[in-house]
Amino acid sequence: DADVTQTPRNRITKTGKRIMLECSQTKGHDRMYWYRQDPGLGLRLIYYSFDVKDINKGEISDGYSVSRQAQAKFSLSLESAIPNQTALYFCATSDLSTGEGETQYFGPGTRLLVL
Amino acid sequence: DQQVKQNSPSLSVQEGRISILNCDYTNSMFDYFLWYKKYPAEGPTFLISISSIKDKNEDGRFTVFLNKSAKHLSLHIVPSQPGDSAVYFCAASGWGTSYGKLTFGQGTILTVHP
Numbered sequence: 001d002a003d004v005t006q007t008p009r010n011r012i013t014k015t016g017k018r019i020m021l022e023c024s025q026t027k028g029h030d031r032m033y034w035y036r037q038d039p040g041l042g043l044r045l046i047y048y049s050f051d052v053k054d055i056n057k058g059e060i061s062d063g064y065s066v067s068r069q070a071q072a073k074f075s076l077s078l079e080s081a082i083p084n085q086t087a088l089y090f091c092a093t094s095d096l097s098t099g100e101g102e103t104q105y106f107g108p109g110t111r112l113l114v115l
Numbered sequence: 116d117q118q119v120k121q122n123s124p125s126l127s128v129q130e131g132r133i134s135i136l137n138c139d140y141t142n143s144m145f146d147y148f149l150w151y152k153k154y155p156a157e158g159p160t161f162l163i164s165i166s167s168i169k170d171k172n173e174d175g176r177f178t179v180f181l182n183k184s185a186k187h188l189s190l191h192i193v194p195s196q197p198g199d200s201a202v203y204f205c206a207a208s209g210w211g212t213s214y215g216k217l218t219f220g221q222g223t224i225l226t227v228h229p
Contacts, residue, residue, distance in 0.1 A: 004158070022180070042204060042219040043137065050215060058216070081153070090158050102147050102208035104217055106158030 003027045004107035010013030021076045032074035037088040081114045118142045121220035134192040143207040154204045185186035195227045
């Protein structure tokens with residue numbers, strides 16, 4: 001079984017709709033992250049959470065919100081989707097106590113298309 | 116402001132030869148560097164990392180070199196295999212505003228021809 005799972009894997013929605021992308025992990029890591037990938041731009045950080053009570057904005061948080069429901073669950077919401085939010089979205093986890101530094105482990109991604 | 120740059124969008128190499136992927140960074144607070152590999156329809160997978168206290172780290176066919184004075188790192192794959200064909204991302208983290216976060220480069224598409 002995958003350590004980091006994302007649902008849905010693919011989603012098509014319309015402009016103005018609210019959608020939620022979900023991430024779950026069984027690695028027992030404290031830290032969770034949401035990224036988006038666009039062609040030619042690499043991965044850019046949307047939000048991150050160092051523990052259940054800690055939520056921080058990344059470099060491109062406008063138009064997004066997150067919820068850390070439990071140590072293992074971190075959800076990303078698009079309150080009112082727009083076409084330029086069409087992208088690949090990745091969830092990741094890390095834990096400094098593992099001794100692996102800042103190594104992050106990624107889920108399989110969600111491909112989102114906003115029409 | 117792109118703090119981590121991979122200036123080669125793509126690289127094509129013959130099977131058995133060496134692949135060299137390059138990455139430059141500008142933030143002097145970065146002190147930990149990673150390489151990730153990504154296949155289509157999958158998430159990035161961790162490949163190898165290096166701390167700023169080292170200048171080289173090896174893991175099998177993969178070696179990462181770090182030149183702190185030039186703010187440059189490279190990933191060497193020897194020998195290259197067709198299964199190595201993927202997108203490779205370098206990433207960096209460090210102190211200050213970089214603490215606990217990874218900053219990624221744009222990625223390099225590696226194609227290894229049989």
